[in-house]
Amino acid sequence: MAKGVNRFIFFLAILSLSVALTGAVWQVGDRGRWVTLASMPSARQEISTAALNGKIFVIAGFNSSGASTNTVEVYDPTGNSWSSAAPLPIATNHNAAAVAVGKLYAFGGTSNRVFVYDPQSNFWSDVAPMRFLHGGTPAVGVINDRIYVAGGTGGGMVGNEVEVYDPVANTWTTLAPMNVPRNHTAGGVIDGKFYVVGGRGSADSATALEVYDPQTNIWSMLAPMPTGRSGVGAGVVNGELYVFGGELPRLFGEVEVYNPRTNTWQQLPPMQTPRHGIFAAVIGNIIYLPGGATQQGFGATNVNEAFVVSLPPAGALQFSSPTYSVDENGGSATITVTRTGGSFGEVKVNYAASNGSATAGLDYTPQSGTITFVDGDTNSKTFTVPIIDDLLIEGNETVILSLSNPTGNAALGPQSTAELTIIDNDSDVTAPTVTISRPISGSFLNSRTILVSGAAVDDPNGTGVVSVLVNGAEAAFNSATGEYNATITATADGAVTIRVRAIDRAGNISDAVRVVVTVDTVGPNIIFVMPAGGILFDCTPNTVAVEATDSGSGVDPASVLINDIAASSGAGGQFTVKLSGLKVGPFTLTAVASDRAGNRATVTNAAVVRARGNLTGSQFIGVQDLILIIQMIQGIAPASPGADINCDGKVDIEDLIRIIQIISGAG
Structure with missing residues (x-):
């Protein structure tokens, strides 16, 4: 049954959606809740039902006119909808149905014929008939894909007859009879044993509960059902037998549940719609009860209700610790997964080990797989992560551990991830x-x-x-x-x-x-030191000098330019150039220098260019200029570039003759 819960938990979610659409939900304490579903297309009672491929098949029975039918209608919980299937080959009532080896079988009622349904072809076929008629609604159970049929009426039956069908061999075998003859009964299978409850046809049948052990072929009596009745429906969820409705001596809506572990009964709040002539089908933890009669005798209805059994918690799955560690030469690390807070049903969870700072294939062998906890199992499970010991000095490295995709209604606990540390066993004492x-x-x-x-x-x-x-x-x-x-x-x-x-x-x-x-963020300091007074002459050459200094990184000699001419460096930070071919008039001197840090400085100086011989700066060359040249020749006054009138690089008698000619107008 736990496996069924795992497979069909999806349908519970869909059912919840259907409930939201209909709005009809009744709580029944902590044991479950009733849900009203889409009505069956045709009202019928004394029917049989079975669950195949997640759908509920409702087979034959009396219609609202009291006539036998061969109608087969199919309820789909995923869409809360109905459809039709191929009709049964015969009309019948008080019949039974079961699923074994993945196939749907219908039998009993008004004939001992047995039919198997193929959903692919939508066709019913005859198989080996029963030894007994089993009319009047027998009890049915399936153990290891073998169909057990107990009780019923017709064909001279006492009512305690039991036989089992083997679908593989297509044979029926008679078994030990029940202790209590009965019909209008119901049954279910718990832990490989066949339980039969209620019914009529003998003194104690209405309350009698007995169980069949196929290992010993023996029937044993158990605690009687508190409310005696017949025409009941029964279903098994979570190892307990739920019994619904019935009739005689009145219409019943009682719901009682039997626990085989304690051999006790518990009464639950009644059905929303009391009925008899019903036949229960179970998917997961949901017991479906379509149709039946709402009054004793004939009174067919198309009501479709289901009882959703509240399941015990399946538990939370997580790692036992947020961190694990293993020595690099330890071979493998053992990782523990726990199940806490519940143990209902079989549950599974996927695990994986992936790269943190460690590298799969170099530091550890990657791992993934599935851990399984069987029903009731809370013992911790383990898996291992193989560790690769290398000679590299890597320091401690990590592997990421993770859990995912829990099944069976289990949940991931808060510790669904963990970290495995591989402790390096190779030392590194060398500095980078x-x-x-x-x-x-x-x-x-x-x-x-x-x-x-x-x-x-x-x-x-x-x-x-x-x-x-x-x-x-x-x-x-x-x-x-x-x-x-x-x-x-x-x-x-x-x-x-x-x-x-x-x-x-x-x-x-x-x-x-x-x-x-x-x-050094400050540029050089530049000062013009020549010519004196800023006086230049149009005669060649004129010497121009600057003093460039830098207290930070020092002046870059190659960077000093005076009027775009590279200057020659001298002592004391002086840099000089020779300027010639100058025109008489105002003249601007420009000096540029950079320091070794790349800072650049620029300074300008206003100068004037005079004609050769105009030593006094007057408008015309005159006697005063002549006197100065004489003094220069005599050595009384310092020589001036402006006195070199014939531009031969010296001041001599030829310059004196030339200035006399200029003054007299002869030159």
Whole structure:
């Protein structure tokens, strides 16, 4: 029966949907509830029913006119709907039905003929007939796919006759008779034994309960049913026999349940619609009771109700611990799964072991499978995860354990996942190696924001680098490439020391690698020192000099330009150029210099270009200019480039002659 619960729990969910549509649900304490379903198309009583492929077949019986029928109607719980099947070859009533070896059999009533139904072809066929007529509704039970039929009337029967049908051999065998002759009775199978209850035809039949053991071929009397009656329906759920309705001496709606473990009866609240002439069919924990009569004798109805038995809890399935551990050389880890909070029915759950930080096939053998708890079983179950012992220094690694897809109404407990730690047995005492590729030690930087990058590697058998620290702070590290990068900020210009360390999984820390850089964010200072007074002459050459200094990283000599001409460096930070071919008039001097950090500075200076010989700066060359040249030739006044009138690089008598010619107008 537990297996049936597992297979048909889906139908309970569908039934709940049907209930929601009809709105007719009655609670019956903690034992179950009544549900009103779609009415049977035709009203019938003294019928038989059976469950095949998740559907309820209602076979033959009296119609509302009291005539025998061969009607077969089929109820589908998934859609709460009815359909028709091929009619029985004969019209009959007070008949019986059962399912064995996956086939539906109909028998008894007004004939000893037995029919088997093929749902694929929708066709009934004759099989071997019964030895007895078994009219008047016998009790039926199926044990190991063999159909047991007990009691009934007709053909000279006493009413205690019992026989069993073997569908494989297509034969009937007579068994030991019941203790109490009866008809209008019902039965069910619990733990491989056939129970028969109620009925009429003898003094004690209305209350009599007896059980047949096929192992011994013996019938035994049990505790009588509290309410004597006949024309009942009976169904077995969870190892208990439920008996419904009946008649004589009145119409009954009583519901009583028998527990074979305690040999006791319990009375439940009555049926919503009292009936007799009914025949119960069971799917999972639902007992279906279509049709019957709502008054003694004839009174066929199309009422269709079901009693949903409340099942005990199946329990919660989970790991016994959130964590497990195993030494790498331990061979395998044993994992425990528990069932708590219930034990009803057979339940199953899938398990799996998958990658955490450990790798399947390298560190462990992947596992998956199914664990089964039989009905009533709360003993813990185990599975193993084989561990692979390698020579690599990897540190501790993890395997993810999971449970999924519980069956049989079981649930996953809160600990449906767990972690298995493989404890590494290979030691790593070697620190990783780290290098700095950027910045280069001794370099000059013109920003206080410094990008640091490089690589960190562990030895080939090590556990692998897990982090890199730059000046004590965690750097971004790519374990796949071994590269790292970080950004630090200098607080001021000047020398900055950068220290980098690497750490592996074993906790080994590398020696610090250091680089020292100079941060210089201020450009050079440039001052024009020549020519004096900013005076230039159109004669070649004019010497222009600047003084460029930098207190941070120092001036880059190659960067100094004066009017876009590379300057020559000299002592004291002076840089000079020679300018020639200048035109008389205002002139702008421009000097550019960069320091080693890349900071660039520009300075301009206003100058004026005079004609050769115009030493005083007057509008015209005159006597004062002549006097100055004479003094220069005599050495009394310092020589001036403007006195080199003939542009031969010196001030001499030829320049004196030339200025006299200019003054006199002869030049």
